[in-house]
Amino acid sequence: MPPISNPSIIFNELPKGEPTLETLKIDESAQIDLEEELKENEIILKLVCVSLDPYMRGRMREEHIKSYSPAFPLNKPIGGHGVAKVIKSKSSRYEEGVHIYGVLPYTTYIRRMAPTEQEDAQNAKFFGGPALKILKNEENLSWSTYIGAAGMPGKTAYMAWKEYSPVQGHIGQAKVAYISAGSGPVGSLAIQMAKKDGYKVIASAGSDKKIQFCKDIGADVVFNYKTDNPDEIFAKEAPEGIDVNWVNVGGKAFETELAHSASHGRVIVCGWISAYNGKSDGITNLFQIVAKRLHVNGFIVGDLEPKYGSEFYSTVPKALASGEVKFSEVKYDGLDKIPQAFIDLLAGKQGGGDGLGKVVIEIK
Ligand SMILES: NC(=O)c1ccc[n+]([C@@H]2O[C@H](COP(=O)([O-])OP(=O)(O)OC[C@H]3O[C@@H](n4cnc5c(N)ncnc54)[C@H](OP(=O)(O)O)[C@@H]3O)[C@@H](O)[C@H]2O)c1
Numbered sequence: 001m002p003p004i005s006n007p008s009i010i011f012n013e014l015p016k017g018e019p020t021l022e023t024l025k026i027d028e029s030a031q032i033d034l035e036e037e038l039k040e041n042e043i044i045l046k047l048v049c050v051s052l053d054p055y056m057r058g059r060m061r062e063e064h065i066k067s068y069s070p071a072f073p074l075n076k077p078i079g080g081h082g083v084a085k086v087i088k089s090k091s092s093r094y095e096e097g098v099h100i101y102g103v104l105p106y107t108t109y110i111r112r113m114a115p116t117e118q119e120d121a122q123n124a125k126f127f128g129g130p131a132l133k134i135l136k137n138e139e140n141l142s143w144s145t146y147i148g149a150a151g152m153p154g155k156t157a158y159m160a161w162k163e164y165s166p167v168q169g170h171i172g173q174a175k176v177a178y179i180s181a182g183s184g185p186v187g188s189l190a191i192q193m194a195k196k197d198g199y200k201v202i203a204s205a206g207s208d209k210k211i212q213f214c215k216d217i218g219a220d221v222v223f224n225y226k227t228d229n230p231d232e233i234f235a236k237e238a239p240e241g242i243d244v245n246w247v248n249v250g251g252k253a254f255e256t257e258l259a260h261s262a263s264h265g266r267v268i269v270c271g272w273i274s275a276y277n278g279k280s281d282g283i284t285n286l287f288q289i290v291a292k293r294l295h296v297n298g299f300i301v302g303d304l305e306p307k308y309g310s311e312f313y314s315t316v317p318k319a320l321a322s323g324e325v326k327f328s329e330v331k332y333d334g335l336d337k338i339p340q341a342f343i344d345l346l347a348g349k350q351g352g353g354d355g356l357g358k359v360v361i362e363i364k
Contacts, residue, residue, distance in 0.1 A: 003031040008077040008107040050082035051147035128305025139321035148358030149327035157189035159304035174198040181248035183210035185358040234260035328357030
């Protein structure tokens with residue numbers, strides 16, 4: 001068989017504000033020879049599905065600007081969480097036919113050495129696990145689940161809820177939790193974690209369909225952050241304050257949330273998506289943190305993986321397979337859909353406006 005095309009998604013242009021169709025581009029110039037003899041320990045992976053996540057906007061910056069994850073180099077393939085199949089192998093660790101989960105370049109075929117212990121250790125520092133985790137998938141979930149509810153976003157909600165939600169003074173008497181961006185992959189699992197722990201859950205989302213989904217998975221009160229008044233809603237629904245505020249969105253809305261926090265409450269700062277395309281709004285009432293003795297935790301999910309990783313994989317995939325935990329996905333078909341899908345994700349227009357949940361790109 002002659003060499004075949006090996007398309008990638010490259011970081012084409014630094015976005016100014018919202019990403020455009022120029023930010024990411026498909027590059028079909030590279031080829032790969034799948035017949036070529038592999039070296040000892042070499043493998044070839046074929047992408048099965050890849051994830052688009054809001055944090056990737058933060059990687060689309062100038063390379064000299066430091067952050068917790070490295071900037072994407074211009075004109076090179078971007079990467080992120082994905083599932084791939086080992087289609088050729090000279091590694092005893094990764095046999096042909098197995099599926100792996102890891103942080104992968106968004107290139108259809110990936111020829112590489114099987115990860116070394118050093119690479120696994122380095123990966124664990126940023127992403128919490130081995131570079132390429134073999135997925136047994138005993139629950140027979142669709143592979144895409146492993147980049148969503150059973151992958152990084154699911155871990156985020158599960159691990160950080162367990163680590164940071166217990167409210168000092170209120171342990172055993174769960175009260176009110178508030179979760180913004182409630183219909184997304186992180187928010188929807190956070191809602192279900194909070195309900196399981198007995199909270200009254202208030203959530204917010206940006207459309208009727210997303211609001212209905214939050215209610216279907218257990219949220220008690222859901223408002224539309226574009227049209228409703230959160231000040232009135234919190235005053236009515238959480239008169240004694242919000243005990244756990246799970247922050248996905250941040251921005252000016254956070255002022256109102258702080259004003260309605262309960263004393264000794266928890267503020268779990270998971271993300272601040274309102275500012276990913278620009279500057280953050282100034283928050284003028286941060287003294288509430290002192291006045292209310294709030295416990296404010298920022299975190300990156302990989303930090304929690306050593307503590308909760310095996311518990312997560314032994315419980316969450318089963319709960320997803322049985323339907324005990326619910327999730328929603330928006331699937332796009334083909335790497336070439338990524339530039340538009342990423343715009344849709346940040347704008348809350350998943351699937352072109354009709355979808356909700358985890359944005360997944362399948363490579364058939
Ligand atoms: N700390 C960590 O380790 C970690 C790991 C994963 C994710 N996160 C963070 O968790 C949050 C949720 O992630 P996710 O993957 O579940 O994404 P997501 O909820 O699917 O993110 C997209 C949604 O964000 C909402 N949004 C965007 N801009 C907004 C704005 N200006 N105001 C209000 N809502 C806005 C939209 O909600 P509507 O559709 O309802 O309008 C949109 O659908 C993000 O902040 C992400 O960065 C953190």
